[in-house]
Amino acid sequence: MRQRRRAEDMAILGGNPAFDRLIPVGQLYFPAWDRYEEDMRSIFERGWFADGGPLARRFEEELARFFGVRHAIAVTNATFGLSLVAKALGISGGVVLPAWTFIATAQSMTWAGLTPILADVDPSTQMIGTEEIDQAIANAKGEHRVGAILAVNLWGGAASPKRIEKYADDMGVPLFFDSAQAVGCISEDGKLGGFGRAEVFSLHATKILSSAEGGVITTNDDDLAAKCRNISSSCGDETPTAIPLTASGCFTEAQAAVGLANLEQFDDHVMRNRMTRDVYRAILSDLQGFRLLEHSGVVASNDSYINCIVDENELGLNAAMLTQVLHAEAVVSRRYFNPGIHRSTPYAHSPSLVNGQGGYPNTDALSMGVIQLPVGALAGPEEAEVIGELILAACRFSIRIRQRLA
Ligand SMILES: Cc1ncc(COP(=O)(O)O)c(C=O)c1O
Structure with a gap:
């Protein structure tokens, strides 16, 4: 003893x-070296390192199955994924989001040219619910037009997705989720991934599903998925769509190799x-x-x-x-x-x-x-x-x- x-x-x-x-x-879960080495060897043999390579595509297909959604779009990281979704949704004005979250939640909206409207959180759940969103909008006193709600699923928990969905629908604004910390979580309303217009998960090394660095956007909306792909990569989607601008949010084959092996585990x-x-x-x-x-x-x-x-x-x-x-x-x-x-x-x-x-x-x-x-x-x-x-x-x-x- x-x-x-x-x-x-x-x-x-x-x-x-x-x-x-x-x-x-x-x-910090990393795959076994042998498994990774095998995939890296295949990347070098193909000579295809970035932008829509075969491992990245396979990873996206497996992620879509894992989350139970129609589309999983792997991107550089979740911070970029959140900005990208905001652009793809065509949001303008203010976005209601919690004051208690990682700074990237707010900063990704600032990068997208939007104004965070901060809501306090419920101390027992540490997340926002409809009461906190209501209060934040009341406090904004009409100073900022509410263009969207960005709820955060924190600490491996979930922020009542269906209740917030109904609230956003009644208000007529898009809802999306920062689910950076919530890969694989099953909320009381079902598995996270398919709520709101989109959810964004982090695949950073410190997260439960790591691609060493990375993020994934999940959605059941075909048009939104095509827009996200077209914004994120110069390769774009097979379906061309009108988008406001492009950026480079490529997901590399090396990231996919780590992600695929970690998904198995x-x-x-x-x-x-x-x-x-x-x-x-x-x-x-x-x-x-x-x-x-x-x-x-x-x-x-x-x-x-x-x-x-x-x-x-x-x-x-x-x-x-x-x-x-x-x-x-x-x-x-x-x-x-x-x-x-x-x-x-x-x-x-x-x-x-x-x-x-x-x-x-x-x-x-x-x-x-x-x-x-x-x-x-x-x-x-x-x-x-x-x-x-x-x-x-x-x-x-x-x-x-x-x-x-x-
Ligand atoms: C709640 C939350 N949002 C966003 C992020 C940003 O994720 P990434 O590092 O993949 O950009 C994190 C990462 O820790 C997070 O915890």
Whole structure:
């Protein structure tokens, strides 16, 4: 049995780090080298590296089956995919989106020439619902015409897609989803991928389905799919369509090779993440002032985020302090998202901030209290056991740690 950690064992108090390598927060699943090498060899033999190559096409077909949609369009990354969908939909004016999300959600709209209209989130789900969208539109006081709604499916959960769809339909504006974190999640309304006009998923290395870097747009709308293809690539679609402009959002064969191999392993990766989560839960569920967020709005999550809320009064340490404690142990926990979009450049002093500074209390509270713990290829059940115990120890020695950090 492992010995109970003493204060002097803690790296922040002078001990040695618990790990001799960095434990990253992201997924970082890579395929077996042999499998990748085989595909790379075939790419070199064909001499076809980018723009609609055979591996990319096969990956898109497999993704369409995986998501249960008519079209899956692989692109450079999800940030570009979101801008691209906004252009393809011909949106103008303002786009309602949450203040509590990764900065790329808002910035992709700014790149597309649109104005983010920020909504606060429901603190229990950390996502926007129809009430939050209503409130954001009311706060905008007609200053910005609402051109679309961009809902975010966060932390392997889902933001009530059908309810928001009905809301957007009643309002007569297009709805699309930033599902960057939600590959493979099954919401209470069905598998994510086919909701709204389109959804955009990230295939970045830190995500559950990685093509090393990349993103995928999913939609059941043939015309929208053709527009996305024509905007994204000089090869375009077999169906020429009128589009406002083009860009280069090519998905390479090398990305497709990583993506295809990782797709085969998807269920195994989720299973490993689930086991890791179970370990964290078993160790930390009784800890006062430390709460592991359960996935919201889904019947099956991809389990790729361990989202925790720290209450300083009860735990004795705040999220920033706990992050420092873990970093000293070579554990790269992260304070996503800190600060919220409304306090980030370039939005903090922008007229698009329709609700004013301090107008996002739930986002502010989450950005102070939330941390993400490592889970993924390099952080499995064994690492979770050590990290869980480090957190328990940090709580036991919180007074000394506070003194040290002061
Ligand atoms: C909610 C959200 N939106 C957008 C993105 C951007 O994804 P990408 O890195 O593929 O551009 C991310 C990536 O972390 C994300 O978490």
